[in-house]
Amino acid sequence: MMNTPPADFDIIFGGGGTAACVAAGRLAAANPTLRILVLEAGEHTKNEDSHVQPGRYFGHLSPASTTLKFHVGKPSEALAGRSLVIPSGRCIGGGSSVNFTMYTRASASDYDDWETQFKNPGWGSQYLLPLLRKTETYQAQPNQPTHGYSGPLKVSWGGHVTNVANQFLEVAAATDHNRTYTEDANDFYECNKYGKWPKWIDGETGKRSDPAHYYIYNQGANENLVIRTGQQVKRVLFEGEKAVGLEYVADRVLRPDADQAPQQVYASRLVVLSSGAFGSPAILERSGIGAADLLAKHDIPVKVDLPAVGENFQDHNICFVPYQASDEAETFDALIRGDIAETTKNSDLWTEGKGLLAANGMDAGIKIRPITEQDFAELGPEFEGRWNDYFVNAPDKPVIWFGPSSFLLGDHTTAPVRRYFSMAYVNEYPISMGSVHISSGEDPHAPSDFNPAFLNHPADLATLRWGYKKTREIARRMKYYRGEHLPIHPNFAAGSEALCSGEVSGPITLDAPRLKYTEEDDKAIDDFHRKFIQTSWHSLGTCAMKPREEGGVVDPRLNVYGTTNLKVAGDRRLFHLSLLLEFMPSFNLSIPRVGFCFLDLSIAPANVGANTYSSALTVGEKAAVIIAEDLGLQIDGVGALETSEQTISGLDELVPAPPTKTKLPDDFAGLEGIEGLTISSMVNDEYTNSKPAMITVM
Ligand SMILES: Cc1cc2nc3c(=O)[nH]c(=O)nc-3n(C[C@H](O)[C@H](O)[C@H](O)COP(=O)(O)OP(=O)(O)OC[C@H]3O[C@@H](n4cnc5c(N)ncnc54)[C@H](O)[C@@H]3O)c2cc1C
Numbered sequence: 001m002m003n004t005p006p007a008d009f010d011i012i013f014g015g016g017g018t019a020a021c022v023a024a025g026r027l028a029a030a031n032p033t034l035r036i037l038v039l040e041a042g043e044h045t046k047n048e049d050s051h052v053q054p055g056r057y058f059g060h061l062s063p064a065s066t067t068l069k070f071h072v073g074k075p076s077e078a079l080a081g082r083s084l085v086i087p088s089g090r091c092i093g094g095g096s097s098v099n100f101t102m103y104t105r106a107s108a109s110d111y112d113d114w115e116t117q118f119k120n121p122g123w124g125s126q127y128l129l130p131l132l133r134k135t136e137t138y139q140a141q142p143n144q145p146t147h148g149y150s151g152p153l154k155v156s157w158g159g160h161v162t163n164v165a166n167q168f169l170e171v172a173a174a175t176d177h178n179r180t181y182t183e184d185a186n187d188f189y190e191c192n193k194y195g196k197w198p199k200w201i202d203g204e205t206g207k208r209s210d211p212a213h214y215y216i217y218n219q220g221a222n223e224n225l226v227i228r229t230g231q232q233v234k235r236v237l238f239e240g241e242k243a244v245g246l247e248y249v250a251d252r253v254l255r256p257d258a259d260q261a262p263q264q265v266y267a268s269r270l271v272v273l274s275s276g277a278f279g280s281p282a283i284l285e286r287s288g289i290g291a292a293d294l295l296a297k298h299d300i301p302v303k304v305d306l307p308a309v310g311e312n313f314q315d316h317n318i319c320f321v322p323y324q325a326s327d328e329a330e331t332f333d334a335l336i337r338g339d340i341a342e343t344t345k346n347s348d349l350w351t352e353g354k355g356l357l358a359a360n361g362m363d364a365g366i367k368i369r370p371i372t373e374q375d376f377a378e379l380g381p382e383f384e385g386r387w388n389d390y391f392v393n394a395p396d397k398p399v400i401w402f403g404p405s406s407f408l409l410g411d412h413t414t415a416p417v418r419r420y421f422s423m424a425y426v427n428e429y430p431i432s433m434g435s436v437h438i439s440s441g442e443d444p445h446a447p448s449d450f451n452p453a454f455l456n457h458p459a460d461l462a463t464l465r466w467g468y469k470k471t472r473e474i475a476r477r478m479k480y481y482r483g484e485h486l487p488i489h490p491n492f493a494a495g496s497e498a499l500c501s502g503e504v505s506g507p508i509t510l511d512a513p514r515l516k517y518t519e520e521d522d523k524a525i526d527d528f529h530r531k532f533i534q535t536s537w538h539s540l541g542t543c544a545m546k547p548r549e550e551g552g553v554v555d556p557r558l559n560v561y562g563t564t565n566l567k568v569a570g571d572r573r574l575f576h577l578s579l580l581l582e583f584m585p586s587f588n589l590s591i592p593r594v595g596f597c598f599l600d601l602s603i604a605p606a607n608v609g610a611n612t613y614s615s616a617l618t619v620g621e622k623a624a625v626i627i628a629e630d631l632g633l634q635i636d637g638v639g640a641l642e643t644s645e646q647t648i649s650g651l652d653e654l655v656p657a658p659p660t661k662t663k664l665p666d667d668f669a670g671l672e673g674i675e676g677l678t679i680s681s682m683v684n685d686e687y688t689n690s691k692p693a694m695i696t697v698m
Helices: 018-030 054-060 108-116 125-135 163-175 211-219 276-286 292-297 333-337 340-350 373-379 381-391 458-475 519-532 574-581 613-630
Strands: 009-014 036-039 068-076 082-089 136-138 153-155 193-196 225-228 231-239 242-250 263-273 317-325 364-368 400-405 419-427 435-437 449-451 481-484 595-598
Touching: 009 018, 009 242, 018 036, 018 211, 018 613, 036 263, 054 333, 082 276, 108 125, 125 136, 125 613, 163 193, 163 364, 163 400, 163 458, 211 225, 231 263, 231 276, 263 276, 263 613, 276 435, 317 458, 317 519, 333 340, 373 381, 373 458, 381 458, 400 458, 419 458, 458 519, 595 613
Parallel strands: 009 036, 009 263, 036 225, 068 449, 136 153, 263 595
Antiparallel strands: 068 082, 193 364, 231 242, 242 263, 317 419, 317 481, 364 400, 400 419, 435 449
16 A cells, blocks of 8 residues: 655646636635645646637637647548547636537437436436526526526627527528527427527627626636646556555656656545546546456556446537628638738727627527428438438427527638638437547557547438538528538539539529428538538547446546545535525535546537537536535535626736747648638737637737
8 A cells, every 4th residue: 555645735636627616716715724646747728818808719720739638530431531630628627718619508308318317316407407507697688597697707699699699590481481489499308490590698798698707817816726648647646545646747748858757646525537538538447447458458557447437429510511601791711811901890899898809609499399391301311310310309409509600610711712611411419429538558648549430320421411401491591602612522423403502593492492402412422521511529438437337437426436425415405405505605624535527528428419628618517516415515505606707816826938939730640631720810910829719809
């Protein structure tokens, strides 16, 4: 038995992303004497324009970005030989500090499945809805029963809703007589209603609503809450079966010249892994927790043979199909190209909480399910089984989400300089599932052995085919429509009725007949999806919360199977805690104990039919409850989070400033030629290790 050095902290978080910021922030607010360390691979985000101005999210997608980590999948026949590249957030706040700020909630039945199908008591919708409400102040609309009105994160329509979105809604209303409009398309329960789309943006200040700023940076005066950036967690340190600390090394992207000697840090009460769907399984495997044969391959002594670690990888498949737009369309394209006048104008507007930098260009949409015979015919026989097995008895689950985006999400260096809008459609519950594992037992910077497994099932293609056809009919009728952007559309055969048109003078009439697609046309659409489908940036599921014998890695208390944990025996039930949290008690510390648990979207046992930020926040809130109870902390009122803008200061245990200009980070070695990585590359991106500069303000 090793002699564990004295602990420097009560709780250590390995990974400082979305869920970690929420849980660490809640615990610190509840008891400021709790010594909490957050170790994060990426950089600080505090008050950086590239993070707080939501409209700059494109910049993070640049191949030179240091705020994303790019995970390169194996080449796949299902993707026409492509290697899909899937990024994840890599900074304080993780995905929430770089994402598109789309506010989309899961369906209630998604969480009910987590509870009943995957046997996780306390994780059903009735327990999580109070936590969803607790995260938010819903500025978009008053008095909605399923929304919250006093949480730290603001939700609004953003600083500008484009006329493209309004046109989309008008055409949908005029042509889709089977579906209606709603003011709240995210009420948690309903599908098949068109609506404006809210954002995680403060409607008054125009700022991004992220837990980095509103759960962590606003507690800058608390010296017991320590954030260390530029640190790669290598593995968990154990004393027997008990997790006692973390080993970490300097991050090579942020600190390329730093000594790589491993350092150790110890916790007196809890070690938390919160490194996301890619980071958390990798840390577990390097710690000897994973499939025994895989660990043996990398010379890692087996601590727990847990074959499900790194399996069950899920995401959503998305396609942004671009259309040429007339000059009247309000779009982000000039901003993305770095146009100085446009950037200056919108920077000025942002100071008043208005304009495109206070928005995201995705202002309308629908969670849609098939209704008509034509819908089912377009979805075809490949989808029939999926419909009957999965969707038919879950009326709140959308088959796809679709909506307009006021930009071309593609390479603006090769596209003609003009305005574009796109139709985005997302397969909300792909059947195909992948895996992510380590490729080295020692080097935490080594690329992962990653199989995204997109489009391995024919029903996934059928769903997307429906998305293409439905959205194209709306796009062609919108008054700003000026033809398809041919490089990113299916290559229909000459003579096909479906042939794309390129430049046109205007839209077709609202009552024009719908296009008819032949089998050959459908094949062209499938080929197109194999070539162009991409990630929705919604990775999850790789350390699934399920029974161990059913492929689980963590139990419903977020403890890793086979390690000593803090499971509280007895009769305290989670729903009592959820109710208590409504009133946010404060904590009293009791017996020091050490444990090990998990907290990020890697725990999701199954997919959610939505963008995933909202679920990550909820996992963070739920984890705060569980940790408080497991540590024997008494909850008798939880400290409120100070959300005033003035309090965002302090917490400055910063790494040295990153170098201003270096070669591409290691993540990118050999990636230059990979299709998909150029998506959203910016005109003015320099290969720097500083903030990616998508939009320059001169
Ligand atoms: C580009 C992008 C756009 C998105 N757009 C939207 C959107 O518009 N709406 C929406 O709802 N969702 C969106 N998402 C998804 C959403 O942001 C994520 O689902 C969510 O942030 C996941 O939270 P998490 O806590 O599980 O992990 P993350 O937030 O990814 O946090 C994990 C953290 O761990 C760190 N880490 C990893 N490995 C290590 C290690 N070894 N050592 C130390 N630190 C480590 C990472 O750097 C990261 O900061 C988007 C995501 C991305 C990446």
